[in-house]
Amino acid sequence: MKASAFSYARATSIANAIELLEEHGERAKVLSGGQSLMPAMNLRLLAPELIVDIGALDELRGIVRQNGVLAIGALTRHVDLQNSPLIAAHAPLLKEAIAHVAHPAIRNRGTIGGSLAHADPASELPACVIALDATIVVRGPAGERRIAAEDFFLGIYETALSTEELLVAVEVPLPPSNAAHYFCEFARRHGDYAIVGLAAQAVVDTQKLGDFRPAFFGVGDKAVHVKMPALLNTDVTPKVLSGALQALGDALDPPEDQQASGAMRCHLSKVLLARCVAALLSRPDLSTWEPA
Amino acid sequence: MTAPLPISLEVNGERVEAYVLPRINLADFLREHLKLTGTHVGCEHGVCGACTVRLNGEIVRSCLMLAVQANEAVVETIEGLSDSGEISDLQAAFRERNALQCGYCTPAMLITAQDLLQREAEPGREQIREHLSGNYCRCTGYQAIVDAVEATAKARKSRAP
Numbered sequence: 042m043k044a045s046a047f048s049y050a051r052a053t054s055i056a057n058a059i060e061l062l063e064e065h066g067e068r069a070k071v072l073s074g075g076q077s078l079m080p081a082m083n084l085r086l087l088a089p090e091l092i093v094d095i096g097a098l099d100e101l102r103g104i105v106r107q108n109g110v111l112a113i114g115a116l117t118r119h120v121d122l123q124n125s126p127l128i129a130a131h132a133p134l135l136k137e138a139i140a141h142v143a144h145p146a147i148r149n150r151g152t153i154g155g156s157l158a159h160a161d162p163a164s165e166l167p168a169c170v171i172a173l174d175a176t177i178v179v180r181g182p183a184g185e186r187r188i189a190a191e192d193f194f195l196g197i198y199e200t201a202l203s204t205e206e207l208l209v210a211v212e213v214p215l216p217p218s219n220a221a222h223y224f225c226e227f228a229r230r231h232g233d234y235a236i237v238g239l240a241a242q243a244v245v246d247t248q249k250l251g252d253f254r255p256a257f258f259g260v261g262d263k264a265v266h267v268k269m270p271a272l273l274n275t276d277v278t279p280k281v282l283s284g285a286l287q288a289l290g291d292a293l294d295p296p297e298d299q300q301a302s303g304a305m306r307c308h309l310s311k312v313l314l315a316r317c318v319a320a321l322l323s324r325p326d327l328s329t330w331e332p333a
Numbered sequence: 334m335t336a337p338l339p340i341s342l343e344v345n346g347e348r349v350e351a352y353v354l355p356r357i358n359l360a361d362f363l364r365e366h367l368k369l370t371g372t373h374v375g376c377e378h379g380v381c382g383a384c385t386v387r388l389n390g391e392i393v394r395s396c397l398m399l400a401v402q403a404n405e406a407v408v409e410t411i412e413g414l415s416d417s418g419e420i421s422d423l424q425a426a427f428r429e430r431n432a433l434q435c436g437y438c439t440p441a442m443l444i445t446a447q448d449l450l451q452r453e454a455e456p457g458r459e460q461i462r463e464h465l466s467g468n469y470c471r472c473t474g475y476q477a478i479v480d481a482v483e484a485t486a487k488a489r490k491s492r493a494p
Contacts, residue, residue, distance in 0.1 A: 042377060048335050049355035049401055072402075079358070079397040080378035092355065096402060120391075144467025145448065147379060149391040150398070231466045 044082035048091045052098060055180060055207065061093045063182050063205040069093055071207060073116060073155035076147050101154070101209060104128060110176075110212040115154025120145075122153060132213050134173060134222035134242055138165045141224075144232045154208045157193070160200045160263065163234040165226070167194050168264035171256040172222075172240040175213045181206035194263040221245045223317040226259075227309050229300065235259045236301045239313040243321050249274050250321060257310055260295040267292045269314075277318060282327055285318075286311045340404040344369070345413030353400045360384040362400035363410055371411035371440045375469070382468035385441035386410050392448045411440035420447050422488060426481040434472035442468050446482045454493070455486050 052058035062069055070089035072078055073096065081087040095101065101116040104127050111131050113122070122128050123139045142148060142156075142165050156166045157177065170177070170190040177193045179186050182205055190211075193201050202208060226238030236259055243253040250272050258264040271285045295306035319328035337352035344367060353362055358377075363369045363386070375381035377396045384396040387409035414420050420443055426432070433439045442465065449456055449464040456464070461482045462475070470478060 043358070043361070044356045046335050046354070046356050049338065049399070051401075072399075075397055075399070075402070076379060076394075079399075083358075083377045083396065092399075094399075094402065143379075144382070145464060146382065146385050146392045146394050146445065146467055147397075149388075150393050231463060 042083055042085055044079070045085060045088045047082075047089055049094065050091060051094045051096075055098060055100065055209065058093055058095050058098065058207050059180060059182060059205065061091070062207065065091045065093075066204045069204070071095055071158070073158070074118060074150040074152040075155070076143070076151035077155060077159040077161065095207070106131065106215070110214050113153055113211045113213065115208050115210055116152050117154075119143075119148035119151045119153070119156075123148065131215050132173060134224055134240060135166075135169055135213075137222070137224045138169045138240060141165055141226055141228070141232075141235070141238075153211060157211065158200060158202060158208045160194050160196075160198050161234070162197055162261060162263050163238075163259040165224075165235070165238060165240065165258065168238065168240040168256040168258040169224075170211060170213070171264055171266050172242045172254045173213045173216075174242075174254060175211050177201075177208060178210040178212060179206045180209050185209075187212075191266055196262045199263075216242065217244055219244055219246055221321045223320050225313055225316060227313075237295070237306050237309040237313065239310070239317055241317050241321070245321055248322055248324075249276070250318070253321075255314060255317060257293070257313075260293050260306055260310055262296075265293075272318065277322060277324070277327065279327065282315060282318060286314060289314055338401050340401055342403050342405060343407045345409055345416070351400075355399060355401055357400045358396050359386070359388075359398040359400050359403050359408070360395035362403075363395060363408070366400075369410050369412050371415070373437055373440060375437070380469070381438075382445065383438055383441050385444050385468065387414075387444060387448075392445055411444060414444060414447065423447060423450070423481070423485045426485045426488075427478070430477045430481045430484065432473060432477040432481040433470075438468055438470040438472075442470065442478060446478075446485075450482070450486055450489065453486075455490055456482075458483060 068090040072092045072094045101114045103114050105112050119139050128136050175190045177188045223241045226235035228235045238258045241255040244251040256264050256266045295303045297303045316328045341350050360374050363372045373383040375383035379394050379397045386395045445468050461479050
């Protein structure tokens with residue numbers, strides 16, 4: 042189908058974009074790369090009266106390292122993340138995850154800000170920014186707010202952004218030198234939304250996990266950080282891992298859809314967690330966990 | 334503001350000035366306004382890949398872009414790539430290997446394959462499959478398409494100085 046009729050405004054500055062959002066409220070939608078918004082409009086799931094196109098705001102583009110963080114502008118495209126030496130050096134989780142996001146033609150337009158603001162519970166980037174303990178920077182008429190990634194996602198397509206606020210940047214803390222990451226997802230075809238996926242970062246010291254942040258996606262109405270106290274700063278034996286997997290099963294209550302049942306998603310989440318811990322600790326013996 | 338807006342862009346080397354409604358996507362603009370019907374419209378939500386064009390040298394889904402967003406951009410469609418001879422060897426390989434049947438996916442398949450061949454001199458079959466994974470073909474089963482892209486890569490490499 043085709044999108045219904047709407048008005049179009051090309052924002053000339055961040056302030057101008059916020060003015061437009063303030064004036065039009067829920068009737069307006071921000072257009073960034075358009076790779077989620079345009080399908081939703083073509084399918085008539087969304088019919089905004091005004092599109093505020095922020096595509097010309099070059100100040101929202103690019104990646105810089107400053108004050109202990111990587112600051113990633115909202116308009117930075119997936120392909121820019123994929124090709125950035127800064128991302129490869131300081132946030133390799135993002136680089137790895139991007140390869141699973143849709144297809145090259147989509148990654149040439151889609152932006153990190155757009156993906157996060159869209160907040161699809163099965164998409165990769167929300168889970169990644171949670172795992173990386175990133176901060177989402179938003180600006181509105183009252184000024185700037187900084188929101189921990191974990192608090193930013195509220196539900197399906199729902200975030201802490203108010204209708205007059207614009208997501209301007211994502212700040213990813215520079216990881217310590219002994220940080221390790223893991224990313225894996227199950228999808229029926231390459232580029233599809235994941236049935237279940239896991240993005241994680243941890244500090245690995247003398248074969249022990251510290252600051253372990255596993256974020257699962259496709260398991261509920263938003264990406265979710267499941268805390269794993271049993272795995273922290275301890276020798277992970279098969280018994281310890283079994284206990285953690287049990288706890289994971291208790292923490293998740295995944296939905297059923299045409300792709301998978303809730304039980305299957307729960308099982309796959311456990312498989313991912315076992316593989317993740319095995320990979321982070323370089324302990325292949327742990328990945329062979331079999332469900333009881 | 335729902336009235337037509339002026340846009341100016343370059344399409345296949347020619348300057349185009351037009352007035353378009355904001356809701357018109359780039360694929361429909363190319364097809365309906367410029368009569369460049371080699372850009373096909375399949376699913377209209379970014380899944381099938383049939384509407385792939387080049388925008389400022391990069392492949393994009395023209396159904397997921399508004400024509401007004403292409404203001405000041407350089408757009409190349411299959412007509413441009415075909416007329417310039419840029420992909421004549423790839424087109425010949427598609428014909429020789431029966432890499433098309435109904436032809437609906439073919440223009441976008443060629444543009445996407447050429448995008449890969451421009452960055453990888455000798456991509457493996459897995460790499461070809463991955464790069465084409467966003468372009469659906471319901472006739473061939475893909476085997477012949479991968480064959481044609483692989484053969485073109487090899488032929489270009491052997492011709493390279």
